[in-house]
Amino acid sequence: MSYRDTWAVCTKCGKKFIFRVEEQRQLALEGKEIVPPALCPDCRPARPSARRPQRPQRRAESRLDLAALGPGPYEGVIKWYDDEKGYGFIIHPGGHEIFFHRTGIAPGESPDFPDGTPVTYCLEQTEKGPQAVDVERMVA
Ligand SMILES: [Zn+2]
Structure with missing residues (x-):
């Protein structure tokens, strides 16, 4: 089968372009x-191979993950909790730190969590993050 360059018209900008x-x-x-593409090369989205290699963005990624x-529920350990401040952090599996407020403590739990206490918890997505x-x- 033989091929020839043919003219095609872009459906977006109306420009004539060569279907090579x-x-x-x-x-x-x-x-x-074998049909000409609907869009001229200028209107076509960039090919994946043309994409710039992306640097890993750790901070953005971890925020995204969270x-x-x-x-949940999830299992983690208390990083620290300060009852005077009324909040603390849990180390989530994978190492992320999750904020929790006194009001997030399960009913009936005493607000006394020494560092490293294994806990279960659920996650709520808030404007400030999870x-x-x-x-x-x-319970052991
Ligand atoms: Zn076009």
Whole structure:
């Protein structure tokens, strides 16, 4: 089968562009129908290979991870809790620190959590990020 450069018209900007033999061959190679693309090269989204390699953004990623977490329940350990301040942090599996407020302590639990206390808790997504609620000492 032979191919020829043909003219095509962009459905977005209306510009004429060349539907090249190479592109036609590529479509044939991929077993696709050999039709000109709807968009001219200028209107086409950049190819994935043209994307710049992305640097890992640790902070953004970890925030993202936490925001994607479901309500739980989860198991973690108390990093610290200060009853005078009325809040503390739980170390979530994977090392993230989850804030919790005194009001997030499960009913009936005494607000006394030495560092390293294993706890179960649920997550609530708030404007400030995830927050642990229903914080309860794990029964050994
Ligand atoms: Zn166009």
